[in-house]
Amino acid sequence: MREAQLGVGAVAQRLGVAASTLRTWDRRYGIGPSGRSAGGHRRYTPADVARLETMQRQILTGVPPQEAARVALEAPPGEPPAPRAHGAGGNRVPLRADHDERQAAEVRGLARAAMALDASATAGTVRNALRRDGVVRAWDDLIAPVLIGIGRKHAVSGDCVEVEHLLSAVVLGCLAETPAAPPNGRPVLLACAPEEQHSLPVHALAAALAETGVETLTLGARVPPPALTAAIRRTGPNAVFVWSQTTETGDPAWLAELPASRPPYRLVVGGPGWNRDRLPPHITRVAAFPEAVTALASLPGAR
Structure with missing residues (x-):
């Protein structure tokens, strides 16, 4: 029986x-339909769809599309690929196959709960992941992929603003349950760039640093330069x-223009918005969430 x-629409x-x-994926990366209809039109087979789903999962975890397509094309049929390292340094710990399947199911479950505006189920999933895996892994493997997926849906249709707001509020509440680190004299200041309203990653970073014993002060969204200077x-x-x-x-x-201080502090920036070519040379740029935690927690006097 023919499968x-x-x-393409379906x-x-x-x-x-x-x-x-x-x-675009077909044209640029060669991951397209391999079947034909009776009339000769190109059609996606179940194997083609499985490859696209693999590519999509890779992209949701931060892998560039070209690399994600290569992983999907090289994966044996019916066998999930090993997760690829992403972010600077490529030091992500590979997951076991059963862990990878659980992770994918958890991502789908959180996405469904958020899309249904089920705050209780959303909070339960996020809270369980934070307690089980810690902030860094829960953010990288669960929260960020769902936020990215919702953002992509919004970019395509203009919908899902209420879903993103609900999920962000729930995640923020769950992150706030992380016990604060004890005062250590010289905290890490966390702030968003002027007019930057996406503050959830900053709050996630504060919670992750608290788990390592680093004290933080979070200034939140849209911090004007004079306010950061004063802080x-x-x-x-x-x-x-x-x-x-x-x-x-x-x-x-x-x-x-940010002021110097004594003793000096390390200035670190993160996020995809920065114009990297114009960053002053004394500034440290981190490309991934785990890298930000490592860079800030490993500074002398951080704990």
Whole structure:
């Protein structure tokens, strides 16, 4: 019996992406339909759809599309690929196959709960992951993939704003349950760039650092340079971390105007919004969430 084959529209709906995205993946990365209809039109076979689902899972964990496509094309049929390291350093611990399957199911479950605006189920899933895996792994393996997926749906359709707001509020509440680190004299200041409203990663970083015993002061979203300057002068921080999510907030020119202090502090930036070519040379840029935690927790005097 011939396996059912699908057109690009049906596959796009199944994956929650635009049909144009599937055509781009086919054209750029060679991950497209291999079947044909009776009339000679290209159709996606079940194996093609499985490869696309693999590629999508890889992208949701931060793997670049070209690498994600290569992983999907090289994976043996019916066998999940080993998770790829991502972020600077490539030091992510590989997951066992059974762990990978559990992780994928948990991501789907959290996405369904968020899409249903089920705050109780959403909170339960997030809270369990934080307690079981810690902030870094729960963020990387569960929370961030779902946020990225919701953001992609919004980019395609303009919908899901209420879903993102609910999920962000629930995650923020769960992160707030992480016990604060004891005062250590010189905290790490965490802030968003001026006009940057995406503050959830900063709160996640605060919770992850608290787990390692690092004291933080979180200033939150849209921190004007004069306010950050005042905070630096009043607290004498060990480090200052500034987040930029979007290119509109990633102009780093103002960072050079931040005041010096004694003893000196480390200035670290993170997020995809920064214009890397214009970052002053004395600034440390981190490319991934685990890298940010490691960089800030390993500073002398951090604990």
